[in-house]
Amino acid sequence: MRLVSKKVVKEIVELLEAGRKDVLQNINHVITNTYYQIGKRIVEEQQRGKKRAGYGDQLIKELSSELQQQFGRGFSERNLEAMRLFYLTYRIPQTLSAESKVSKNNSSYKSVKFQLSWSHYTKLIRIENSNERKFYEIESRDNNWSVREFQRQFDSSLYERLVLSRNKKKVKELSRKGLTIQSPRDAIKEPYVLEFLGLKEEIAYSENEFEAAVIDKLEHFLSELGKGFIFVARQHRISLEERNFYIDLVFYNRILKCFVLIDLKMGDLKHQDLGQMQMYVNYYDRKIKLPEENNTVGIILCKDKSETLVEITLPKDNKQIFASKYKMILPSKSELKKLIESKK
Numbered sequence: 362m363r364l365v366s367k368k369v370v371k372e373i374v375e376l377l378e379a380g381r382k383d384v385l386q387n388i389n390h391v392i393t394n395t396y397y398q399i400g401k402r403i404v405e406e407q408q409r410g411k412k413r414a415g416y417g418d419q420l421i422k423e424l425s426s427e428l429q430q431q432f433g434r435g436f437s438e439r440n441l442e443a444m445r446l447f448y449l450t451y452r453i454p455q456t457l458s459a460e461s462k463v464s465k466n467n468s469s470y471k472s473v474k475f476q477l478s479w480s481h482y483t484k485l486i487r488i489e490n491s492n493e494r495k496f497y498e499i500e501s502r503d504n505n506w507s508v509r510e511f512q513r514q515f516d517s518s519l520y521e522r523l524v525l526s527r528n529k530k531k532v533k534e535l536s537r538k539g540l541t542i543q544s545p546r547d548a549i550k551e552p553y554v555l556e557f558l559g560l561k562e563e564i565a566y567s568e569n570e571f572e573a574a575v576i577d578k579l580e581h582f583l584s585e586l587g588k589g590f591i592f593v594a595r596q597h598r599i600s601l602e603e604r605n606f607y608i609d610l611v612f613y614n615r616i617l618k619c620f621v622l623i624d625l626k627m628g629d630l631k632h633q634d635l636g637q638m639q640m641y642v643n644y645y646d647r648k649i650k651l652p653e654e655n656n657t658v659g660i661i662l663c664k665d666k667s668e669t670l671v672e673i674t675l676p677k678d679n680k681q682i683f684a685s686k687y688k689m690i691l692p693s694k695s696e697l698k699k700l701i702e703s704k705k
Contacts, residue, residue: 393475393482400448403441421445443483450486450494451475477501480508484515493520496535510584517585575610575625589616599644608641619655620645623662630666630684635674638682656681 403424407417421441428436475482481501488494497520501511523535575582583590593611600606610623622641626634638659645657659682666684675682 389478390475393477393479396444396479397448397451397475399441400444400446403445404448407445443486446486447482451482478508481511484508484511488515492535496520504588513584583612586612589614590621591615593620599641599648601644606637606641614658617655617658618653620650620657622657622659624659626661626663630661630663630670632670632674634661634663635671635682635684639675642681659683660685 403421406420421438425436425438425441428441477485477498485494485498488497497511497515500506500514500519506514520535579592583592591613593613594608595610597608597611598605599608608622609625612621612623613619614621622638622645624634624638624641638661642657642659650657661682661684663684671684
C-alpha cells in the first residue's frame with residue numbers, strides 16, 4: 362500500500378528545486394558583489410599610488426600571487442584585472458543591473474546586489490559601446506539568457522541588426538528598455554541569422570529541407586525570432602473551395618496577442634509570394650483569430666528582396682506583412698558597424 366501520494370512527492374520535489382535555485386542565485390549574488398568590491402579596492406589603491414610608475418601593474422601582480430596562495434587559481438592577474446574593470450564599468454549609480462541602495466561608506470559587500478552572473482559581466486565589460494552593453498544587460502536579465510545564449514546573441518550581432526532596422530528614437534530606447542514589442546514591426550529583425558541550422562550558404566537546398574532544419578532547431582529559431590513566440594503548427598493546411606494551401610510555420614506571439622505566419626523562400630522575393638501571404642493573413646483574420654485577438658502578422662523569410670517590390674505590392678498602410686532577409690553567415694561586426702554609420 363502506497364502511503365505517499367504522487368501529489369505530495371511532486372510538491373516536495375518542486376520545493377527542493379526552488380530551494381536549489383534560490384541557493385545558487387544567492388551564491389551568485391555574493392560572488393559577483395565580492396568581485397565588485399575587490400575591484401573597488403584595487404582601483405582605490407591604484408589611485409593612491411598613481412604617481413609611482415608601474416605601480417598599478419605591480420599591485421595586481423603581487424596581489425594575485427598572495428591570493429592564489431590562499432584561494433587558488435581564481436585570482437590570476439587576468440581575473441583581478443577583470444574585477445578592476447568590472448568596478449570601473451559598473452560604478453554606482455551607472456549600473457542598471459545592480460540595486461541602487463548603497464550604504465554611505467559603501468564598505469559592505471551586501472550593499473550592492475547584482476542581477477546577473479559573474480560570467481555574464483566578464484563578457485559585458487568587454488563591450489566598449491555603453492548603449493550596446495546596456496542593451497545586452499537588459500536582455501540577459503529580462504529573458505534569463507544563459508551565458509551561452511548571451512554569447513550567441515552577441516556573436517550574431519543582435520544589437521547592430523536591431524539598430525539597422527529602427528529609427529533614431531527606437532535606437533535610443535534599445536539602451537534604456539531593451540527590445541520592447543508594441544507593434545508587429547518591432548518584432549522584425551533585418552536580417553535574421555540562421556547559422557544554427559548548419560546549412561552552408563553556397564549549397565542549394567529545397568524549401569522542404571530548409572523547413573525541416575528549422576523544425577529540428579526550433580528552440581534556437583524561437584530565440585532568433587525574439588520575445589513571446591510560441592510554436593503552433595507546421596505545414597498548416599487551409600482549404601479554399603477545392604484547393605489546398607499550406608502555411609510553412611505558424612506561431613503565436615503572447616506579447617502582440619496575435620498569430621504570426623512564416624513562409625520560407627529559398628530564393629529572391631517575388632510579388633506572388635507577397636500576394637500568397639496576404640491571402641494567408643486574411644484567412645487567419647477572418648476564420649481563425651478570436652475577436653479579442655489582434656490582426657495576424659505574416660513574415661516572408663527570403664534570400665533577398667527588393668524594397669521597391671515590397672513597397673509597390675503591399676498597401677501603403679501595411680502593418681501586417683513583412684519581408685525579411687535571412688543569412689546563414691552574418692557579416693562581421695565591423696561591416697555592420699559601417700552600415701550603421703552610413704545610416705546616420
